[in-house]
Amino acid sequence: MEFNDSMLMRREAEVNLSTESDKQWMTLHCGQCNTVVGDGLSICGELTPMDSIMCLKVTNDVAVSDEMEVHKGDMAQCIYSPLMCRCCHSTVGKVIHSLPARLAVSRSVFLLNKANISCYILNSSSMVKASTLTFDLKPLRDNMREVHQKFKTQYERMLRVKSRMSDRRAACGKVL
Structure with missing residues (x-):
């Protein structure tokens, strides 16, 4: 579905996700009725073999079916x-309860099927199909290194400010 002159919808070719942080600022929508089913902050990765987005939580507009099914194929x-x-009753994904040990990371996580999801990118005000995006996240170790470096930089900046304030107090004390 595309609205040529709409502010909400742009062609996916026009969307530019320049940095990894841009991927976080999005909402996930049902591909049928555009109901919000999740947001980018709850995304914890992508399960490529199942073409699914891994989410820690979804909105109340998503219902987990009481029926349990057995997956076929790979x-x-x-x-x-x-x-x-809940709005259009279409299937948007699955929650896996039991699976082989090699895939244990996806147990009890909401798996949204990329083919049934659209994404509204907040930074560019555009709606794109989830299948056109990748949701790979940096490993936790890389994120921790980055946070540690930012913390260290901020700490050094605070030490310089404290030193300048001490110097000014000492200078003001000598004047009086």
Whole structure:
């Protein structure tokens, strides 16, 4: 669905996600009715074999089906419950309850099927299909290094300010 002159919808070719942090500022929508089903801050990665976005939480507009199904194909031996959009009742993903040990990272995480999800990118005010984006996140170790470096830089800046304030107090004390 595309609205040629709409502020909400732009062609996916016009969307420019220049940095990894841009990916965080988005909302996830049902591909059928555009109901918000999640946001970029809850995304914890992508499960490529299932073409799914891994989310820690979803909105109240997503219902976990009471039915449990057995996955077929490359994800055989997986037991899951479908995730349904409460507004249009279409399937938007699944929650896996039981799976082989090699895939344990995706147990009890909301898996939104990229084919059934659209993303509203807040920074560019555009709506794109989730299948056109990647949701790979930096490893935690890289994030921790980055935070540590920022903290260290801020700490050094605070020490310089404190030193300048001490010098000014000492100078003011000599004048009086």
